[in-house]
Structures are given as C-alpha cells and as structure tokens.
Amino acid sequence: MLDVRRMRVLREVAQRGSFSAAAEALAYTQSAVSQQIAALEREAGVKLVERSARGVYLTEAGAILVGHADAILARLADAEAELEALAGLRGGRLRLAAFPSAGASVMPRAIAVFRERHPAVDLSLQPAEPEDGVALLRAGEVDLALTIASTFDESSCMYGPGIEEQHLLDDPMYVILPETHALAHRRSLRLADLAEEQWMLGSTGTCPDATIFLRSCQAAGFEPRIAFASNDYPSIQGFVAAGMGLAFVPDLALINLRDDVVVRSLGARPPVRRIMAATLKGSYCSPAREAMLEVLAEVLAEVAAEFGAARRELSLAS
Known part of the structure; x- marks a missing residue:
C-alpha cells in the first residue's frame, strides 16, 4: 500500500527540483525527505527519483505516480472539506488563491467581510498568478482561485478540462x-x-x-x-x-x-479582462466556499462602482 503522505513528498520534490527545496517547503529536514522517498520506492518496488549534478528528476515510474498523486490529494482535500462542512459555517476551512492586483484591491475587503460574517472558518490566502492558482486547485492545495479570462476567450474555460469558472466582474x-x-x-x-x-x-x-x-x-x-x-x-x-x-x-x-x-x-x-472564480469541476462546494463566492461578487461590484466613479x-x- 502506497503512503499518501510520502506521495505528497514526492510531488514536492518533483515540483521543487531538489530534496532541499522540498524539505524547506514541507518544513522537513532534507534527511527526512530522503528517507520518505526511499520508503516510497520500497513500497512501489521501483526507482522513482534519479539524482544528477543539476538536481533530481523523476523516473518514468515517478512521473506516473506524481500524476496520480495530484488526483488522489485533490480527492482527499474534498473529503476533508465535506467532513469539515458538517459543522456548516461554524467551523471548517477555506483556502484561496488570488492574482496580485486582486490581492491588493479586492481580497483585503472580501476577507474582512467574510471573517466578520463567519469568524469560525479558518481562512487562508496564497498569492498566485492565474495559471499558478489553477495548478494549486488541481493539486488540492486551494479550494477557490481567482483567475483572469478575456473577451477573446468567452466560449470555453481557458485553463483546460476539469476547471469550472464563475464570472464575477468585467475589469x-x-x-x-x-x-x-x-x-x-x-x-x-x-x-x-x-x-x-x-x-x-x-x-x-x-x-x-x-x-x-x-x-x-x-x-x-x-x-x-x-x-x-x-x-x-x-x-x-x-x-x-x-x-x-x-x-x-x-x-x-x-x-x-x-x-x-x-x-x-x-x-x-x-x-476588458474577465475576473473569474475557478474551482475544480465536480468538487464539493462547501458552505464556506459558497459564502465566499457571494462575498466576492458583492465586494467586486462595490469596488468596480467606486473605481469607476473615481476614474x-x-x-x-x-
């Protein structure tokens, strides 16, 4: 049986390109990362990582396993969100990603409004360009990401299959x-x-x-x-x-x-650029995520009106 925690370590090594960078991201020691990878290779029965002068890289088997790890970790994140949502908005967590201009203009107000209404929800925010925010979504590391589309890309989601987008504002x-x-x-x-x-x-x-x-x-x-x-x-x-x-x-x-x-x-x-809220298609929409979508739509409309008048x-x- 493959250990999910070790699969998370493998994914970090693949993303960071070295054991030391993965250790820093996970708050582990480099030795602990090396031991986790060695244990996972014993469980898998194949070599997953090769070392070189330029760092480390995945073997074919390692790349296959990381591909499955993203899906597995995303499903686990969904399961955790559903369990936390049993308490409604009296608890649970919500993890957000937002691109810089939204992070500076919209998110401080949106987070303040959300925390005033739902103080028991554990809320976190990661700054991320739209493509990086979608990558965090696919990896199960955030629940909602603010992204950008354009009037040239209205026919479909520009971030590929598996992503749903809700239009919030034309900027x-x-x-x-x-x-x-x-x-x-x-x-x-x-x-x-x-x-x-x-x-x-x-x-x-x-x-x-x-x-x-x-x-x-x-x-x-x-x-x-x-x-x-x-x-x-x-x-x-x-x-x-x-x-x-x-x-x-x-x-x-x-x-x-x-x-x-x-x-x-x-x-x-x-x-215009179209401000969108991106989520994983088919993922569980927790009460916290639904409430944040409402807050974002409300705050973005207020900000747009204020900015337009000022302009x-x-x-x-x-």
Missing part, C-alpha cells in the same frame, strides 16, 4: 501616460492613436493581461513596440512616469496611482 482596461505626454489632455483615446508608441507589457508567459493587450492591438491594426516587460504594475507606472513608454492597465491595478501619470479611457467599449472624476479633472 476594464485603461491606458496610462506620462502627465507630459502630448495626448495627456484628451479624456479618451483610441488604441489606434497610439500605434507608434512604445509600451510596457506584462510578461506574456504568466500574465493574461498581456494577451488581452496584444490581441487588442491586433484588432486595432498594429503590432506594438515593447520597451519593457514586467508583471509589477507599480513598477510599470514608474517606467511610464519616466517617459519610457505607455501601459495598458486594468482598473483593479490602479488602486495606487502615481501623481505624475494620467489615466485615459479607451472609449465606451474598452477591452470618471479623475478624467474630468485632468
């Missing part, structure tokens, strides 16, 4: 410019007006916002010139203020706006 995209820019006096702009500009861009490998921007530029008839790539919106604002280029930024990422940049609308129907006031004042 409009704006352009930010240096306050000294020749077009800074306009209250709204067309993306085509900015075809010759240089741009700051979120790293395309991890940031769905970048995909929304690139497709919007394509629809406007030009290929943007990228000056710098970053997933840190405060840093992007700094580059814009320094005159290094313009940026395409979602409303939720403008919670802290510099005084030396201006925000401009892209018209009545701007590109309109800023545009009129500029």
Whole structure:
C-alpha cells in the first residue's frame, strides 16, 4: 500500500527540483525527505527519483505516480472539506488563491467581510498568478482561485478540462501616460492613436493581461513596440512616469496611482479582462466556499462602482 503522505513528498520534490527545496517547503529536514522517498520506492518496488549534478528528476515510474498523486490529494482535500462542512459555517476551512492586483484591491475587503460574517472558518490566502492558482486547485492545495479570462476567450474555460469558472466582474482596461505626454489632455483615446508608441507589457508567459493587450492591438491594426516587460504594475507606472513608454492597465491595478501619470479611457467599449472564480469541476462546494463566492461578487461590484466613479472624476479633472 502506497503512503499518501510520502506521495505528497514526492510531488514536492518533483515540483521543487531538489530534496532541499522540498524539505524547506514541507518544513522537513532534507534527511527526512530522503528517507520518505526511499520508503516510497520500497513500497512501489521501483526507482522513482534519479539524482544528477543539476538536481533530481523523476523516473518514468515517478512521473506516473506524481500524476496520480495530484488526483488522489485533490480527492482527499474534498473529503476533508465535506467532513469539515458538517459543522456548516461554524467551523471548517477555506483556502484561496488570488492574482496580485486582486490581492491588493479586492481580497483585503472580501476577507474582512467574510471573517466578520463567519469568524469560525479558518481562512487562508496564497498569492498566485492565474495559471499558478489553477495548478494549486488541481493539486488540492486551494479550494477557490481567482483567475483572469478575456473577451477573446468567452466560449470555453481557458485553463483546460476539469476547471469550472464563475464570472464575477468585467475589469476594464485603461491606458496610462506620462502627465507630459502630448495626448495627456484628451479624456479618451483610441488604441489606434497610439500605434507608434512604445509600451510596457506584462510578461506574456504568466500574465493574461498581456494577451488581452496584444490581441487588442491586433484588432486595432498594429503590432506594438515593447520597451519593457514586467508583471509589477507599480513598477510599470514608474517606467511610464519616466517617459519610457505607455501601459495598458486594468482598473483593479490602479488602486495606487502615481501623481505624475494620467489615466485615459479607451472609449465606451474598452477591452476588458474577465475576473473569474475557478474551482475544480465536480468538487464539493462547501458552505464556506459558497459564502465566499457571494462575498466576492458583492465586494467586486462595490469596488468596480467606486473605481469607476473615481476614474470618471479623475478624467474630468485632468
């Protein structure tokens, strides 16, 4: 019989690439990790891990076992959630993941509201880009993850089979410019007006916002010139203020706006990123998760109204 706890250790070794990194993540000693892997190999009757000068890697058997480990651990997490939910919202736990701009703008308020209403629920939050949040979902390490989709991807879930998404909010995209820019006096702009500009861009490998921007530029008839790539919106604002280029930024990422940049609308129907709540398809929806979905929808609507009013006031004042 394979030990589930040792399978969790194997998965950490596979994800981290070394025994020492897995030990740190699990709060084990490196020796304990090595012993757990050796014991699991005895149980499985095959070699699961090979060492090399660059770290460790899975054998074919190890890769097969890790694939099953994700599913097994996710089902165990569901079982634990169902048992905890027997007490309703008088106990249990809820584990969340959220991407950075939501973590800075929405989650503090949502968590405060949830804890005021349901103080007995053990609540935790991990910062994670959308793809990483989905990976945590699949591994059974979180119960709900905030993700991002775009108006270009409405037909199906962009994170693959096994994931369900609930639409929470359309987050409009704006352009930010240096306050000294020749077009800074306009209250709204067309993306085509900015075809010759240089741009700051979120790293395309991890940031769905970048995909929304690139497709919007394509629809406007030009290929943007990228000056710098970053997933840190405060840093992007700094580059814009320094005159290094313009940026395409979602409303939720403008919670802290510099005084030396201006925000401009892209018209009545701007590109939007769709804020989604992702869960595992077929997983048990605990009372705590259901309550958090209600809180998120409520708080996101409030934040959107507040931000929209502030953005309109800023545009009129500029």
